[in-house]
Amino acid sequence: MERMILPHAAWRAREGLTKLCGVLGAAEGKVRFVGGAVRDTLLGIDVADVDLATTHSPERVIALLKDNDIKAVPTGLAHGTITAVLPGGVPVEVTTLRSDVATDGRHATVAFTDDWQEDAARRDFTMNALYADPLTGKIFDYFGGIDDLAARRVRFIGDPLKRIAEDHLRILRFFRFHARFGDAPDQAGIDACTERANDLMALSRERIAAELVRLLVAVHAVRVVELMIERRIFAPVLPEIDSAARLARLAAREAGAGIAPDPIRRLAALIPADTRVADDVGARLKLSKVERRRLISATEPVGEEPATVIGYRLGKALAIDRLLLSDRPESEAASLIDWEAPALPLTGGALVERGLRKGPEVATTLRLIEEQWIAEGFPDAARVERIADATVAQFLRASNSA
Structure with missing residues (x-):
């Protein structure tokens, strides 16, 4: 990768970005693009977040932004990071050049500097320590990141x-x-x-x-x-993670079904298919309640019902998880991609109109009707009406004879 000029990319034309760089002193070499935006542009990958590095102190950054009507949010002031908000609410992190004073493996105490190479030296990987001039696109590579990207x-x-x-x-x-x-x-x-x-x-x-x-x-x-x-x-x-065999199988099935990889589904493939293990791992990783429920669900057996029935009972995402992690054809999971769960075309009020009393008997009868509707493959409203008539009539006969 011999080119030392940052290629043009759509993100460089974001509204307000040129103004921001100008305010921060691009003409004087006081600000540069840094990190992922530079790396991903060189690799031809779409860029989401744009980060800037500057020789200005955090306080000076805030003052410059405010003086030029650019919203400044002190998101990480102690570590020198200010978030500039571009038109449309687009955030750009602006961080003062830093060096590490002390580290303990989890946190760092930093000092601000005006030395670009010193700032680069505290970063993790060579491909993340690439800088680019906002005006000329010239790339600054202090540790061989260009060659590492090429390789x-x-x-x-x-x-x-x-x-x-x-x-x-x-x-x-x-x-x-x-x-x-x-x-x-x-x-x-x-x-x-x-x-x-x-x-x-x-x-x-x-x-x-x-x-x-x-x-x-x-x-x-x-x-x-x-x-x-x-x-x-x-x-x-x-x-608990001691084999990648199920993960490899899942990845192949996701690809075959045309379904995007999902981290919780893939985590489920890495741990034993045991709900207690899933619950423990989810708690240990402090996953959200929704993620923990999904992880636990993905470790449960899928059963033998049709894919649409599983989708109706569990919801589309959980059904796809179980189908992909099972031995059933991956086409069944694929069939749910564009599928939308139907709604039972019947209400409890319609059963009251047929003679049932409000309360438990309505709920019980509605569940019976729903189960038959599911078993018949979600037929239309006309068929549900007939199922309702027959179910209510049977319920009333049983009640009268009791």
């Missing part, structure tokens, strides 16, 4: 063990980035992550979960998870 190699800046000691989460970030971009494994990085895997125990489970769910849907997730299991990366925090 699709995720490589720590400097000593991998030191980088991991500064922030233990970099172990998971290394594998997540490798799953997204990597073709050529960096052996020194893999060895360092293996040696320091126990450091993951010091991290909050929320931070672990946040990295894991992003890793599991990456393009090379299966291959990288296999490597992580081989190197016992999961063992300290998720010992």
Whole structure:
């Protein structure tokens, strides 16, 4: 990747971005694009978030933005980050150049600097330490990130063990980035992550979960998870993950069905098909209530009912999870992609009009009608009316004879 000029990309024309860069001193070299936007543009990948690095202090950034009618939100003032809000509410993070004063594996104390290379040196991987001039597009590469991008190699800046000691989460970030971009494994990085895997125990489970769910849907997730299991990366925090076989099978079935990867579904494929294990893992990772319910559901058997019936009973997402994780044809899961659950064309009021009393007998009879409607494949309203007539008549006869 020899080109040292940032290619044109749609994100560079976002409304207000040129003004923001001008306000922050682009003409004087006081601000640069940094990180993912530069990396992904060089790789031809769509860019979501745009980050800027600047030599200005955070207080100066706030003052410049306010003086030029740009909304400034002090989202990470202690670490030098101000969020500038562009027209339409689009956020751009502006961070003052920094160096690490002290780290403990979870948090860092930083000092502000005006040295671009010093700022680059504290970043994790070479591909994330690329800067670009907003006016000329000139790329600044202090640690060989361009060559690593060309080789699709995720490589720590400097000593991998030191980088991991500064922030233990970099172990998971290394594998997540490798799953997204990597073709050529960096052996020194893999060895360092293996040696320091126990450091993951010091991290909050929320931070672990946040990295894991992003890793599991990456393009090379299966291959990288296999490597992580081989190197016992999961063992300290998720010992339940000891095989990627079900994940590999699931990924193939997702692709065959044309269904996008889902991190919770893929996590379910990595743990034993046991609801108690799923509940424990979900709690340990502090997943949301919805995510925990989904993880537990995905470990349950799918049953033998038609796919649409499963979809009606569970909801589309949970039904697709169970079908893809089962031995049933993947086409059944695919059939639910555009399927919308029908609504029973009958109300309790219609049963009262037929002579039932409000209360439990209406609810009971409505459930009986619904079950027959499901068993018959969700017939139309006319058929439901006939089912209702027959069911109510039978109920009333039984009541009268009692």
